[in-house]
Amino acid sequence: MNASTSERLLDAAEFLFAERGFDATAVREITRRANANLASVNYHFGSKNELLDAVFKRRLDPINQERIFELQRLVHEYQPDIPPLESLLRTFLAPPFRVLQQMGADGAAFLRLLMRVHLETNSEFTLRFRAQFEQILSRFVPLFQQALPHLNTSLLNQRLFFAIGSMSHAVTWILNAQVLAKQHADPHSVLEELITFTAAGLRAPIAFGGNIHEA
Amino acid sequence: MNASTSERLLDAAEFLFAERGFDATAVREITRRANANLASVNYHFGSKNELLDAVFKRRLDPINQERIFELQRLVHEYQPDIPPLESLLRTFLAPPFRVLQQMGADGAAFLRLLMRVHLETNSEFTLRFRAQFEQILSRFVPLFQQALPHLNTSLLNQRLFFAIGSMSHAVTWILNAQVLAKQHADPHSVLEELITFTAAGLRAPIAFGGNIHEA
DNA sequence: GTCTATATGCGGATAGAC
DNA sequence: GTCTATCCGCATATAGAC
Structure with a gap:
């Protein structure tokens, strides 16, 4: 409660957006929860939309920086060999779990919000977000490819996609x-x-040799 | 366009709910898309909420019936042995893909809507839906257990959960x-x-022997 | 069953005093 | 930076003629 107004607004918005969704959350609810004035959202962020942007930015930037840093550390540690598949996977998959442990309820709220975004197809916001994620993914793909030489590119991407799911x-x-x-x-x-x-799953032998259909 | 008004309303609602979400869709948009009158939603379904219920019921009942029917057929076919793991998985995982192929754009819209539901935690509606899914899952678990005797119940459930993801x-x-x-x-x-x-993934040997933590 | 017109309330955003 | 009061539009839902 000692945090600045804009911090409190971010916390409240994160929680409520995650809980009820963006549209279903009224700015009035956010300010009430943050013990702030109704006008404060527009004063500090400009609009409800820009508040959402700020909510994401606050959490996502550190997470992605950490993912890239850990990957570099890992590559360096095993040089000139390839890091084991399990270590690559851990580096790639761990960040959300770490958020869950370290940030407690706040982290949980943010992650629920994050999961929501995966479903939106059209909004410009989602496209921006997804582009960022694919940038991260592209750093990992070459290493997975080396660790799994029996998979061609398209099958590797598909299986990585299953793993992300x-x-x-x-x-x-x-x-x-x-x-x-x-x-x-x-x-x-x-x-x-x-x-x-x-x-x-990633190591599974190739069963169908690509994308050949029956019938 | 020859379909009855309530059918057209269901189609339009399904599409728009999936596309933009429930809250972001105005009844006005639904009736416009369905070439129906603004008042028709309340006349036919009572409210916007009950329209959502109807949208789900129309598609979900047949899918789940099919899943159960196929499972029975499979068990019968291999009696007294256990069906192979791949066949069990196919029966369990196939329905949404079949929807995708058979129902074209309509099916796609519905599935997107369905995926949305997985994220909601609180609404009574979601709880009803999830209970139904778990009822289906519980029919499959004993067979998976027989096909994967090296897994204890909790690990099996966890891995099935990964598969569903x-x-x-x-x-x-x-x-x-x-x-x-x-x-x-x-x-x-x-x-x-x-x-x-x-x-x-399901067949993977047990690495940690349960839920033992490090550190 | 379908339409128009309208009641009623809530939404985001802002003006302007402090 | 923070507050109150208010504008204005859009939402759902309904009343009542046809």
């Missing part, structure tokens, strides 16, 4: 488990199981 | 690829690759 579902699951308080899901152990699962 | 991400991907028209993703071949990937 497992990750985002796992994160969503942990979030819901926390919300519903049904069971305690430990992010760290889920991450390790996820690595086991996806590593096996 | 890969599926929903894959479906979302196909949808977006269609929308963005970037590349042509063939649902059938994606499904087969998905089965290969998830089967390998």
Whole structure:
């Protein structure tokens, strides 16, 4: 509560956008939750839309910087060999889980918001976000390719895509488990199981040799 | 255009809810797209909320019935043995892909809407939906357990969860690829690759023997 | 069943005093 | 920077003629 108004607004917006969605959240609710005045959102951020941008920027920049830094460290550690597949996967998949552990409720709210974005197809905002993610992914692909020489590019991308899906579902699951308080899901152990699962999936021998259809 | 008003309303609502989300869609837009009167939604369904319920019910009931029917057929076919893991996975994972192929644009719209639901945590509607899905899942779990005797219940559930994540991400991907028209993703071949990937993940040897944490 | 017209409320944004 | 009061538009829903 000692945080600055704009920080409190960011926290409140993050929580409410994640909880109810962007459209369903009224600026009035945000300011009420932040103990701030109705006009403060427009004063500090210009508009409700720009507030959303700010919410993302605050969390995403550090996460992606960390992912790139860790990747460089890993490559350096194993030089001139390729890092093991499991280590690459851990570096790639870990950040959201780390957010979950380190940032507690705030991190959970942000991640739920993040998961929402994956579904939007049209908004300009989503396109900006996705371009950024693909930039990160492109740094990892060459290393995965070296670690998995039996896969051609298109199959590798497809399987990586499956792995990303497992990750985002796992994160969503942990979030819901926390919300519903049904069971305690430990992010760290889920991450390790996820690595086991996806590593096996990526290593699977080629069954159909590409994208050949039946019938 | 020859369909009844309520059918046209369902089609239009399905499309728009999927495209823009529930809140962001105005009843006015729905009736405009359906070539129907503004008041027709309330006349036929009672409210915008009940219209959403109807949109789901129309598609979901047949899909789940089919999933259960196929499972019974499969069990019968292999009796008294257990069906192979790949066949179980195909039966479990196929329905959304079939929707994608058979229902064309309508199916795509519905699936996008369906993916949205996975993220909502609080709404009563989502809870109803999720309970139904878990009922379906519970029919499959015992068979997966028999096909994968090296996994304990909790690990099996976790890995199945990863598999479901890969599926929903894959479906979302196909949808977006269609929308963005970037590349042509063939649902059938994606499904087969998905089965290969998830089967390998499920079969992976146990690495950590349960949910033991480091540190 | 379908239409027009309208009631009623909530949304984001802003003006202007402090 | 913060507040109150208010503008203005759009939302859902409904009343009531046809």
